[in-house]
Amino acid sequence: xxxxxxxxxxxxxxxxxxxxxxxxxxxxxxxxxxxxxxxxxxxxxxxxxxxxxxxxxxxxxxxxxxxxxxxxxxxxxxxxxxxxxxxxxxxxxxxxxxxxxxxxxxxxxxxxxxxxxxxxxxxxxxxxxxxxxxxxxxxxxxxxxxxxxxxxxxxxxxxxxxxxxxxxxxxxxxxxxxxxxxxxxxxxxxxxxxxxxxxxxxxxxxxxxxxxxxxxxxxxxxxxxxxxxxxxxxxxxxxxxxxxxxxxxxxxxxxxxxxxxxxxxxxx
Numbered sequence: 001x002x003x004x005x006x007x008x009x010x011x012x013x014x015x016x017x018x019x020x021x022x023x024x025x026x027x028x029x030x031x032x033x034x035x036x037x038x039x040x041x042x043x044x045x046x047x048x049x050x051x052x053x054x055x056x057x058x059x060x061x062x063x064x065x066x067x068x069x070x071x072x073x074x075x076x077x078x079x080x081x082x083x084x085x086x087x088x089x090x091x092x093x094x095x096x097x098x099x100x101x102x103x104x105x106x107x108x109x110x111x112x113x114x115x116x117x118x119x120x121x122x123x124x125x126x127x128x129x130x131x132x133x134x135x136x137x138x139x140x141x142x143x144x145x146x147x148x149x150x151x152x153x154x155x156x157x158x159x160x161x162x163x164x165x166x167x168x169x170x171x172x173x174x175x176x177x178x179x180x181x182x183x184x185x186x187x188x189x190x191x192x193x194x195x196x197x198x199x200x201x202x203x204x205x206x207x208x209x210x211x212x213x214x215x216x217x218x219x220x221x222x223x224x225x226x227x228x229x230x231x232x233x234x235x236x237x238x239x240x241x242x243x244x245x246x247x248x249x250x251x252x253x254x255x256x257x258x259x260x261x262x263x264x265x266x267x268x
Contacts, residue, residue, distance in 0.1 A: 035190030
């Protein structure tokens with residue numbers, strides 16, 4: 001059993017209610033990573049969905065307040081409607097009596113082997129062994145999550161501000177050898193340095209306001225490649241677009257998020 005499976009496990013505690021723990025091993029600084037909190041909530045929602053609707057297809061999450069690492073949580077998860085091709089549900093992760101995140105998701109069955117009529121090819125990037133590991137020192141924040149995830153960045157984008165533009169790309173996998181799946185894809189979509197790292201340099205924690213992930217297919221085993229870019233930064237709020245490809249070069253997911261960039265707020 002992988003640490004990701006252990007740390008996203010929730011147990012039914014009544015109708016549409018599940019209990020678990022937010023593990024601090026997935027922290028960015030003092031706060032649990034947003035993608036990890038999302039995976040924890042969707043793990044509960046999958047238990048409320050039919051067995052043939054376990055793949056997240058479209059997931060939108062709003063972050064109301066930071067999670068509390070090392071403390072128990074309750075997830076209120078309820079499938080609102082279930083049809084032949086998908087189920088739609090809502091989930092809220094609650095700690096210390098307050099909702100931390102609110103999720104609205106569509107779940108379905110991503111049939112393996114389906115050939116796309118139109119897709120996005122992966123960007124060129126050196127292989128993982130030629131890419132340096134993500135560094136908390138470069139971002140200016142401690143990264144306990146790197147004990148769980150192996151993240152390698154493009155050599156031109158691994159040093160704070162070196163890219164000269166708001167972009168970041170690289171490779172990602174679980175350190176314990178667990179293969180990626182569609183639930184892990186939700187985590188990976190929010191596990192890279194913020195794209196503005198390549199432009200602004202050492203920026204610390206960039207909290208997400210809202211994140212949407214569209215999962216397109218089940219990933220093949222092995223490394224996944226991520227590429228993220230921001231083109232709009234206004235008044236300390238940035239919109240970032242991202243994509244993930246599996247080891248066979250197939251597009252697995254696309255994401256978009258709105259986040260706070262606190263360094264930008266301090267600039268005159």
